[in-house]
Amino acid sequence: MRSEGETLVRVAPLAVGDVDRLCALAAEIWHRHYPAIISAAQIEYMLRQRYDPGTVREELQRKDLWWDQLLVDGEITGFASYFLTGNAGEMKLDKLYVHHDHQRKGYGGMLLDRALGIARAYGCDTLTLAVNKNNRNAIAAYRKYGFHIAESVAKDIGSGFVMDDYVMTKSI
Ligand SMILES: CC(C)(COP(=O)(O)OP(=O)(O)OC[C@H]1O[C@@H](n2cnc3c(N)ncnc32)[C@H](O)[C@@H]1OP(=O)(O)O)[C@@H](O)C(=O)NCCC(=O)NCCS
Incomplete structure (x- = not known):
């Protein structure tokens, strides 16, 4: 928990009752952030794949996957999810997002710290x-958090869409 003047900032596990608000926040962030990086059609496709409320609620049942939310004065302002990959000793940070109005205040780092603790x-x-x-800003943030680029991958995610990514890793 962090207190900045009157602002209370904390990271808490996502609960089933928070899922609709989380999905709305994800859509807002994606529509603002990704048009410069991927096509509008790919944004809609990936939002449906990853942020369908039913999918998120199913993920909340899993014992090898975690969803956290960042609460600023009680309002969901960011989120993270991560899961055990099945490779020995490896956790994957699958999602890390902070609302644009609240970026560069260390909140992404707070979400990451909790994931590191669970890992x-x-x-x-x-x-x-x-x-x-x-995604230059995110790569800059991950470098700042101590990740380095391990490899370059192009992953077919169906319907003609491809994710053209760097895999980044951090020893913990
Ligand atoms: C990446 C992200 C989660 C980082 O969270 P954050 O709370 O903004 O980050 P922190 O305050 O913990 O760290 C900030 C660092 O990120 C980088 N960064 C974040 N936003 C940036 C921007 N707009 N321009 C340049 N660098 C940026 C910088 O390295 C910055 O360090 P600095 O402020 O000391 O220069 C957040 O910016 C975000 O949600 N971005 C959009 C969505 C996204 O790309 N998510 C990652 C998907 S893989």
Whole structure:
């Protein structure tokens, strides 16, 4: 928890009742952030794939996957999700997002810290992620957090769409 003047900032597990608000926030961030990076059609496709409320609610049942929310004065302002990949000692940071009006205040770092804590508690020594090669601000943030580029991958995600990513990893 962090208190900045009157502002209370904390990271908490996402609950089933928060899922609709999370999906609305994801759509807002994606529509603002990704038009410069991927096509409008790919944004809609990936939002449906990843942020369908039913899918998120199913993921909340899993024991190897975590969803956290960043609350600023009680309002959902960012989120993260991460899961055990099945490779020994490896957690994947699958999502890390902070609303534009609240970026560069260290909140992404707060979400990451919680993921790191869970990863360590599960005996992981590596946190991995995939980030679009043109997502420069996010790559800068990940470098600042201690990740480095491990490889370059192009992943077919169906319907003619491809994710052109760097895989970045951090020893923990
Ligand atoms: C990437 C992201 C999660 C980082 O969260 P954040 O709360 O803004 O980041 P922090 O305050 O913890 O760290 C900020 C660092 O990120 C980088 N960064 C973030 N936004 C940036 C921007 N608009 N321009 C340049 N660098 C930026 C910088 O390295 C910055 O460090 P600095 O402020 O000391 O220069 C957030 O900016 C975000 O949601 N971006 C849009 C969505 C996205 O791309 N998510 C990652 C998908 S893989």
